[in-house]
Amino acid sequence: MAGTLQPEWGFIEAHGTRLYYEVAGRGHPLVLLHSGLLDHRSWDLQFMEFAQHYEVVRYDRRGFGRSAMGNVEYSDVRDLYDVLNDLAIDHAYLLGLSLGGRVAIDFALTYPEMVDALILAAANISGYDNYTPETRERGARIAAAARAGDKEQLYELWAKDPTMPQEDEYPEAAQRYRELLRDYSFVHYLNPAPRQPLKPPALQRLADIRQPTLILIGDADSLEMQAQADLLEAGIIDARKVVIHGAGHMLNLERPETFNRAVLTFLRSLERR
Numbered sequence: 001m002a003g004t005l006q007p008e009w010g011f012i013e014a015h016g017t018r019l020y021y022e023v024a025g026r027g028h029p030l031v032l033l034h035s036g037l038l039d040h041r042s043w044d045l046q047f048m049e050f051a052q053h054y055e056v057v058r059y060d061r062r063g064f065g066r067s068a069m070g071n072v073e074y075s076d077v078r079d080l081y082d083v084l085n086d087l088a089i090d091h092a093y094l095l096g097l098s099l100g101g102r103v104a105i106d107f108a109l110t111y112p113e114m115v116d117a118l119i120l121a122a123a124n125i126s127g128y129d130n131y132t133p134e135t136r137e138r139g140a141r142i143a144a145a146a147r148a149g150d151k152e153q154l155y156e157l158w159a160k161d162p163t164m165p166q167e168d169e170y171p172e173a174a175q176r177y178r179e180l181l182r183d184y185s186f187v188h189y190l191n192p193a194p195r196q197p198l199k200p201p202a203l204q205r206l207a208d209i210r211q212p213t214l215i216l217i218g219d220a221d222s223l224e225m226q227a228q229a230d231l232l233e234a235g236i237i238d239a240r241k242v243v244i245h246g247a248g249h250m251l252n253l254e255r256p257e258t259f260n261r262a263v264l265t266f267l268r269s270l271e272r273r
Contacts, residue, residue: 017070021059025051029092032058033100039065045256075196095119121216127201146189173253206235213239214266218247
């Protein structure tokens with residue numbers, strides 16, 4: 001599908017559900033993969049700017065935004081394949097934030113011929129489990145809220161996470177983050193469908209990734225996220241890391257101008273190769 005500067009939208013049939021997507025722009029395809037808390041609208045500060053240079057696709061992964069969870073076992077990697085296949089895109093740049101970064105990594109390992117470059121922002125790595133006692137204790141509180149079916153407590157725990165946008169430093173980003181977080185159903189916590197993991201996980205296979213890769217990380221993000229950024233930089237053969245100072249986990253919301261400039265500079269460097 002050839003995009004235009006006027007965004008187009010629709011739904012794609014995937015295994016057991018439909019996935020909402022938007023596409024705009026012309027040029028090399030660039031796919032935006034949102035985090036594990038927010039939907040496609042978290043890319044509002046990037047979507048149309050990037051569409052001035054590329055054919056940009058953003059979509060709601062299963063259970064987010066306008067895409068229903070479904071009640072069958074699923075794979076985020078296969079869902080991304082279905083999105084690209086339906087839009088007649090056979091290769092693309094992938095930009096993933098947080099859990100979206102994990103999807104991008106796993107997809108590159110599963111369908112390497114379809115990925116021209118990776119941009120991994122505060123990305124999770126499948127198989128990583130080296131968390132601090134504080135993080136594990138916080139994870140236990142989240143799990144307890146999920147078992148209790150307490151959506152409000154889940155919202156509060158994520159809204160007050162110190163690595164997420166806070167009002168005292170990034171008031172506009174904090175407001176937008178909480179608006180989008182409030183819209184999340186938390187279905188992945190409260191009524192999840194089984195997800196197929198990548199086997200073996202990406203942590204054991206980073207050297208198999210041969211695509212040019214940009215790693216973005218905020219120096220105010222958690223120690224675990226910074227450690228994963230270091231692992232990506234060390235493990236991927238053609239990778240470079242850029243630290244965004246003063247930014248936490250939601251880099252694209254807190255420091256959009258710096259984030260966008262880093263992404264576009266990297267993509268333009270590929271065109272000069």
